[in-house]
Amino acid sequence: MKKCMMKVCDLICPEKKQAFSNVSLSRNTVADRTCDLATNLYDQLMEKGKYFVAFSLAVDESCDASDTAQLSVFIRGVDSNLCVTEELLGFKSMHGTTTGKEIFEEVSKCVTEIKLPWDKLVGLTTDGAPAMCGKKSGLVGMVREKMREENCAGELTVYHCIIHQEALCAKALKMEHVMTTVTQVVNFIRAKGLNHRQFKSFLEECGSEYADVPYHTEVRWLSGGKVLNRCFELREEICQFLETKGKDTAELREQKFLCELAFLCDISSHLDTLNLQLQGRGRIITDMYAAVRAFKTKLCLWENQMLQGNPCHFPCCQSIKAQISTAVFPCAQFAEKLSVLAAEFSRRFADFDAQKCTFELLSNPFAVDVENAPTNIQMELIELQCNDTLKSKYDAVGAAQFPRFIPDTMPQLRTQAAQMLSMFGSTYLCEQLFSSMKMTKTTHRRRLTDELLRSILRISSAQSLSPDIDELASKKRCQVSGLGTSD
Template identity: 70%
Template sequence: MAKRKVDSENRAFNNRWEAEYMFTDIAGKPVCLICGANVAVIKEFNLRQHFETKHKDNLKDLDAEQKKRKAEDLKKNLTLQQTFFTRAKSQSEAAVKASFIMAEIIAKSARPFTEGEFLKSCMIKVFDVLCPDKKQMLANISMSRNTVTDRICEMATDLRAQLSERSKDFIAYSLAVDESTDMTDTTQLVIFIRGVDSNLRVTEKVMDIKSMHGTTTGKDIFEKVCQSVTDMKLPWDKLIGLTTDGAPAMCSEKCGLVGRMRVKMQEENCTGELTAYHCIIQQEALCGKVLKMDHVMSTVTQTVNFIRAKGLNHRQFRSFMQEMDSEFADIPYHTEVRWLSRGKVLNRVFELSNEICQFMDSKGKDSTVLRGEKWKCELAFLADITAHLNALNLQLQGRDRMITDMYDAVKAFQVKLLLWETQMQQCNLPHFPCCQVMLSEVSTTVFPKTPSSHGGLVTLKHKKKSLELLCTQPICH
């Protein structure tokens, strides 16, 4: 005889059981209104047995009408309890979600993890003024340092898992590798990945960041990259491109990363060829170094370092700027690793040249070079052309940039150089505001119309040749 299945009998809860046995139906299961116990099978015998065994003596003095009212009251209390726990669960989920959102903001802004509690205390003060009734909801959000750390680790793990899952559909991918030293003198190796699937959906992500505490030779970088590729379970035969800068540890064919990656692909029996690229932004920065004005930049750097290196000089310079009612209160540092800072420093030094000369004289420093008309004209030109280079550099940066757009930006800059060269021969300087200021202050002999004797024109020609080389070499994002 086959075993009888209760689920197939389509048993239904009878409403009269609420008053008779103090039971109600919740999600298809009979639940006792008095003790909260549930019965697995919807059957009157089971409900009656539970009621007579445990609750009959407590309700024996009630008549039918009283038992009915008692059941309704118990049912209302049970509904309130369920609503309370549902609301508490919803508030708890909202608090966790809010904690993740705040942790994400802290991580993206590179703020210390300990600032979670500070942000929370600020928000509580604001809520206390604007909406004090919701202050407790904010107090339930956990933003301790350990919590923020855990939240960020969970998000990073999830993002990595998503990237790993999406990489399974790649039909081809390329890597971009760059290394730089942080403020603690630790080398950070950043590995970017760009992959495309069969639907031509492009994925650009940071695949991994590796800290390198020892040497940074080609072998060390190669081992870190291989470890990341292995951890992501990426197939070597689908690797088609590798982008690096011009450092020997990166691009050397024998002992650099590029050469070792090609050897690795041969060991993995990959039929495709690995194409090595030179980062277009780094190439543009290298082209900018053909400007033969090191004597100008070295003088500017020495002057800025004299003002900023010592706290006393820096404080006195800022006080001097306030006394002079200057438009600017300070002068920025120049850092070689940040290419865009050069233009800002040059432009500020040019605008504050008179104030800087007065301050240097007050400190007993020789400012003869800073006052020279020729040197100031060269400073003006260098500030203007560096500003144009910075504008080009910014055009080459950013996410979702296509190589065709970046190539067009470089070619357009070449055309601009030809225009500027022609305009400089005519002493027409609408695109060189600093030079225009100097032209109005000094004699025209400093800005001769003969191209052969104009240092600025020679620099423009060098720059144009370098950009022509840039446009003829393999480049990538």
């Protein structure tokens, strides 16, 4: 890197060559600077934590390239001004077992080290694993026990990641046989280099708008829908290619299989769209819940339309239905599957449905029935709903920004809003961090130390905070080596 910098300097700013030459870029220096940046970010987070009136945690665990379990803990804190800070709280390497007790001990250290009081902990979101959500020996149970020991007045709200739940709901369709057949076909085409090259050449000769079929990976939830849609679009070309290889394509040409493939393509596309709506940083839990509620309503609409033989929101089904007899297309069967999927959504998101009234206090406080609201905020809620100025402000800035404009004369409403704003709806940040981890600690960098890996990921995941470069630079003394001394 130093040599490249010097060459660039020769062309762009040769008069500053000596200044560039004095920059130390040894591997130890780079590692030290990385740790300094991470420490600065952590110090800033600790300073902000002093002013949090509510915070929540998102916890998940995964293994790195050396099979070391890595525990990520993200914090979402809200201060008295209702400003949200969303950052990595801790990243712990667990070289032994990962029981609920051991996970709790690491999470507890993270909270204690940053000096956050347990009574301000509002929510905990996990991936739903037994070690995480166990009521006695899991993380959830032990955190609740810790809060009881600390005499915390508030009740901990626990959620299973919305995105993970949505992906699990899709399994209720019980159409693995279709996905298995499609996967086998894709694997035959792509597993061998010769088959893959010949298939791409075949598509090119056919003048297809697609040049290839993608792989499907179980852990990449969106890949399934992409594979299904591509295989549906290329179904005729795939059959022709397999026949040139001497493969039996009778199943792939069956009307029943084509109908099931079309339905699975369409419903997977809808599920993928919902999945994308739930992803991203800084998502407010009420918005995520609204997206799920909207999808459940859509499922009811699709079920009724399918019973009437009108799959207007299922383009692949429309395409197949136009090719075969209407009587053959199994509308009733697919309507039943939509009904099962809707029931699974209701079952898995029951914990979110139970919080519907609380969510409305943040998403639309002017429409909340005061009698159903908690008694400690009823008086303030009446004052809010009767204030035309605040109503106009709500209409202007939206639900996400409105809590900042709730006056100090309504402290209970502000506290309620702070608690809701602090909630994590998913462990998306943890999953995103694990993706960065796998690109950072690869099979060629297995010897990366735990401390340096933690520092790298803290810097790469920083969102609300940024390192104070000027402060760090002011504490450093320029160390120049290799300079000659004059007589």
